[in-house]
Amino acid sequence: MGLIGGSIGLAVRERLGADVTGWDPSPGVLDAACAHGALDRGADSIAAAVAEAEVVFVAAPVGQLPATLAEVLRAAPHDCVVTDVGSTKRSVVAAIDDPRFVGGHPLAGAETAGVEHARGDLFQDAVWYLTPTEATTGTGFERLHRALRGLGARPTTIDAATHDTMLAAVSHLPHVVANVLVAQAARALEEESEQLPATGPSFRDATRVAGANSAIWTDIYLANRDALIERIDDATRRLAEFRALLEAADADGVTAWNDGARADRQRLLEAQLAGGPLHELRASVPNEPGVIARLALELGRAGVNITDMALYPAPNQAEGVVALWIAGDEPAERALALVEQLGFPVAEA
Ligand SMILES: NC(=O)c1ccc[n+]([C@@H]2O[C@H](COP(=O)([O-])OP(=O)(O)OC[C@H]3O[C@@H](n4cnc5c(N)ncnc54)[C@H](O)[C@@H]3O)[C@@H](O)[C@H]2O)c1
Ligand SMILES: O=C(O)C(=O)C[C@]1(C(=O)O)C=C[C@@H](O)C=C1
Secondary structure, three states, rough: OOHHHHHHHHHHOOOOOOOOOEEOOOOOOOHHHHHHHHOOOOOHHHHHHHOOEEEEEEEOOOOHHHHHHHHHHHHOOOOOEEEEEEOHHHHHHHOOOOEEEEEEEEEEOOOOOOOOHHHOOOOOOOOEEEEEOOOOOEEEEEEEEHHHHHHHOOEOOOHHHHHHHHHHHHHHHHHHHHHHHHHHHHHHHHOOOOOOOOOHHHHHHOOOOOOOOOOHHHHHHHHHHHHHHEEEEHHHHHHHHHHOOOOOOOOOHHHHHHHHHHHHHHHHHHHHHOOOOOEEEEEEEEEEOHHHHHHHHHHHOOOEEEEEEEEEEEEOOOEEEEEEEEEEEHHHHHHHHHHHHHOOOOEEE
16 A cells, blocks of 8 residues: 555545555555545455455565465455556566456556555556456456556556566666666765756756665566666667767767657657547457457557457357457557457457
8 A cells, every 4th residue: 555556546436436445564554545545444454455355456566466466366256356566567477377367567656655645646548557368367357457447547458578578678777777867966976076966957857766765666676687687788788889979079970869869759759649549349259268368468469459348248158249449540450350360250340
């Protein structure tokens, strides 16, 4: 029930009208969470907290997730869906093989810690990664997807390894670089001969997350150390390339390097804004474990995001229809082809 657990508590109470029970091992946190409006009540054990739950969010530091999730799954009802919010996904997904579990990670947060900083609108318009596996049930996945949409988030399916590789580049390395930047500037405080640096807006923007909450970041760095080391090596190479341009006083090279960065940033921004008209696709699928996860992962791998989804089981329970809403003409066409390739009859509604 820290920053993220507290923000989920606030959001599900405010937006979904949910009744929320929480648990946290740190003294005083549950009282603070109730006072902040993030909980209806605290429980004195994990088992008591999850006994009647429909959805459980585990928002502990990454290193604590496998053991905490295992304890949750021992006590959670058989038809409950259990997820986590950890910033890295491989270690958790490898450790938990339960049909009720779907790994998750909201791409939203802050450099602060604790329920006192929690906000009910934290997840509005935020990508929320989900990492279902072959073991995940379709009904659990759909319930979680619906709840996250209700929080204003954009659930996006991805496999755990791709997630960790990408997050090393867009979250973990930026935190490392922010730490390096403040360390370099603060050196002046120790060397009396140097003038104290005045920091402008660019420095503040680039270092907002420097020294963010060690209670979670040590675990994040270590859980993703192989991918992060690769990103650090790549960043070091890029710095060396730029250093060489400077040493050679190569003005054209420096301009091209800087223009390249602007073009890269523009492409990244445009990719985030990709949208378009909504298409509803209806696929007939057998009612088997892993089918919905397979569909969602296949589309996720192809870069097609499922804006919304619904399951309609047939009366015989042996099969059903899954409705997928996809934004944009081209992504919807690709989705149709991919679902067909998986062998499921599909048509646009
Ligand atoms: N802060 C962010 O920007 C951000 C964003 C997305 C995901 N996350 C992930 O969310 C999780 C929580 O991060 P946070 O920012 O809320 O940190 P936080 O420090 O604000 O809260 C963590 C909470 O977990 C509790 N805790 C510690 N060990 C526990 C255990 N074994 N079982 C249950 N609870 C335990 C702590 O008492 C604390 O209240 C982490 O896995 C982190 O990687 C963080
Ligand atoms: O906004 C911030 O302060 C964050 O650090 C949030 C941020 C990020 O790097 O974007 C940090 C870790 C999480 O796993 C997800 C989001």
